[in-house]
Amino acid sequence: xxxxxxxxxxxxxxxxxxxxxxxxxxxxxxxxxxxxxxxxxxxxxxxxxxxxxxxxxxxxxxxxxxxxxxxxxxxxxxxxxxxxxxxxxxxxxxxxxxxxxxxxxxxxxxxxx
Ligand SMILES: [Zn+2]
Numbered sequence: 001x002x003x004x005x006x007x008x009x010x011x012x013x014x015x016x017x018x019x020x021x022x023x024x025x026x027x028x029x030x031x032x033x034x035x036x037x038x039x040x041x042x043x044x045x046x047x048x049x050x051x052x053x054x055x056x057x058x059x060x061x062x063x064x065x066x067x068x069x070x071x072x073x074x075x076x077x078x079x080x081x082x083x084x085x086x087x088x089x090x091x092x093x094x095x096x097x098x099x100x101x102x103x104x105x106x107x108x109x110x111x112x113x
Pocket of ligand 1: 073074075076077079089090091092093094
């Protein structure tokens with residue numbers, strides 16, 4: 001389960017940022033998780049419960065924001081919705097689509113006290 005190491009990195013970054021800002025506690029964390037990324041939000045939440053204890057983020061609320069898939073179709077010359085990785089263009093049905101959104105896993109923001 002690679003979500004465990006992802007979540008460990010997230011907690012590490014969040015706690016380091018909180019420490020640098022002199023925070024006593026992390027109140028909330030918001031993550032952007034693309035629907036086309038190979039990351040399962042339920043698994044992330046599960047791993048979060050496992051890794052947050054004893055850290056500055058021990059009481060933090062985790063919110064997962066899902067980012068829809070999008071790509072640039074070379075044939076249509078525009079951004080189109082993308083249902084899956086390397087999937088067809090929703091406009092012309094061809095496969096010359098470069099994924100531009102939906103693959104991310106990033107910390108959108110966090111609140112500290
Ligand atoms: Zn197209």
